[in-house]
Amino acid sequence: MGEHDVVVIGGGAAGLSAALVLSSARRGVAVVDAGNPRNAPAAHMHGYLSRDGLPPRDLLEAGRAEIVAYGGQLPTGTVSAVSGTTESGFEVLLEDGLSARRLLVATGLRDELPEVAGLWARWGRDVLHCPYCHGYEVRDQRLGVLGGSAESVAHALLIAQSTDVVYFAHTTDLSDEQNEQLVARGVGVVEGTVARVVAEDDELCGLEMADGRVVERAAMFVRPRFVPNSHLAVGLGCVVDADGWVTADNVGSTSVAGVWVAGNAANPRAQVITAAGEGSAAAIALNAELVDEDVAQQVRRHRLGVAVAGRA
Numbered sequence: 282m283g284e285h286d287v288v289v290i291g292g293g294a295a296g297l298s299a300a301l302v303l304s305s306a307r308r309g310v311a312v313v314d315a316g317n318p319r320n321a322p323a324a325h326m327h328g329y330l331s332r333d334g335l336p337p338r339d340l341l342e343a344g345r346a347e348i349v350a351y352g353g354q355l356p357t358g359t360v361s362a363v364s365g366t367t368e369s370g371f372e373v374l375l376e377d378g379l380s381a382r383r384l385l386v387a388t389g390l391r392d393e394l395p396e397v398a399g400l401w402a403r404w405g406r407d408v409l410h411c412p413y414c415h416g417y418e419v420r421d422q423r424l425g426v427l428g429g430s431a432e433s434v435a436h437a438l439l440i441a442q443s444t445d446v447v448y449f450a451h452t453t454d455l456s457d458e459q460n461e462q463l464v465a466r467g468v469g470v471v472e473g474t475v476a477r478v479v480a481e482d483d484e485l486c487g488l489e490m491a492d493g494r495v496v497e498r499a500a501m502f503v504r505p506r507f508v509p510n511s512h513l514a515v516g517l518g519c520v521v522d523a524d525g526w527v528t529a530d531n532v533g534s535t536s537v538a539g540v541w542v543a544g545n546a547a548n549p550r551a552q553v554i555t556a557a558g559e560g561s562a563a564a565i566a567l568n569a570e571l572v573d574e575d576v577a578q579q580v581r582r583h584r585l586g587v588a589v590a591g592r593a
């Protein structure tokens with residue numbers, strides 16, 4: 282497929298948004314995508330101005346069409362390895378192989394759920410994590426929040442903007458302060474360990490406790506562990522923080538020259554619109570870096586030409 286100015290790895294909101302800006306700036310861009318965006322299980326996307334309620338895949342399809350119209354390439358595949366530097370160029374391991382002057386890693390993150398039987402089967406439908414993504418859709422239904430992580434009480438206090446919310450203590454003990462906060466905010470507390478999710482006719486109906494009780498709920502909120510898909514950036518030597526997230530400046534430039542990041546690959550807080558914004562910001566800064574490199578090379582050639590003409 283030849284050399285590109287930029288190869289983007291990951292074609293979610295972050296990667297496609299970067300590719301749109303770069304391809305319209307007349308850069309040669311390829312976006313390699315494995316086709317598994319994080320919000321794929323959700324029927325609708327919320328919180329994206331002017332696109333609220335759109336199926337997530339429709340946003341990406343529209344973005345892909347825009348990039349192709351500007352001449353960008355969209356090979357499908359999973360990149361297993363990358364190597365190189367800005368001096369040598371970067372090599373991207375794929376069936377056909379790709380090379381590029383710069384890399385943008387936009388590979389997203391992986392959600393890891395607590396080990397409760399049946400949670401995964403309902404993930405993104407009525408087992409949810411983000412009130413901004415799904416909260417309004419399930420407003421004032423019988424909601425539950427699964428305890429078990431350090432942030433789950435704060436999660437319950439947030440979800441309590443709905444009217445009927447219970448907190449399942451599950452594997453954690455509540456402090457007196459946490460208990461008081463939950464009670465004051467009108468959140469009921471269910472003591473005991475959760476055994477499994479109960480669903481009927483493809484709808485969640487409650488949680489079965491280890492002692493056999495079933496607590497009826499229409500939807501559950503769970504705080505996943507966010508794991509960055511950052512092994513490619515890390516393999517190139519990008520510095521990570523104490524929690525394993527690739528560090529970058531405010532436009533996505535990493536500690537390794539020529540390697541950029543955008544979206545959930547480096548920022549667990551990025552929503553779709555934020556990820557798209559990060560991709561756009563990275564693309565603009567990245568293009569400026571390429572312009573500087575192009576200008577330096579053109580000046581060298583220009584001076585050589587002037588010198589040769591002077592000797593003639």
Ligand SMILES: Cc1cc2nc3c(=O)[nH]c(=O)nc-3n(C[C@H](O)[C@H](O)[C@H](O)COP(=O)(O)OP(=O)(O)OC[C@H]3O[C@@H](n4cnc5c(N)ncnc54)[C@H](O)[C@@H]3O)c2cc1C
Pocket residue numbers: 290291292293294295296313314315316317318319320321322323325326327328329358359360361387388389390392404405411413414415510543544545546551552553554556
């Ligand atoms: C169930 C659910 C519902 C959500 N709903 C909303 C919502 O309503 N509104 C909202 O704003 N946010 C929502 N989010 C968050 C949203 O999914 C993220 O903000 C968004 O997907 C981040 O975009 P991204 O481009 O960084 O990553 P992604 O969208 O995850 O895209 C990353 C892409 O990289 C690809 N990839 C990964 N590794 C490789 C590799 N080695 N080679 C090639 N390709 C690779 C993946 O297959 C994927 O296509 C939701 C999340 C979940 C889990």
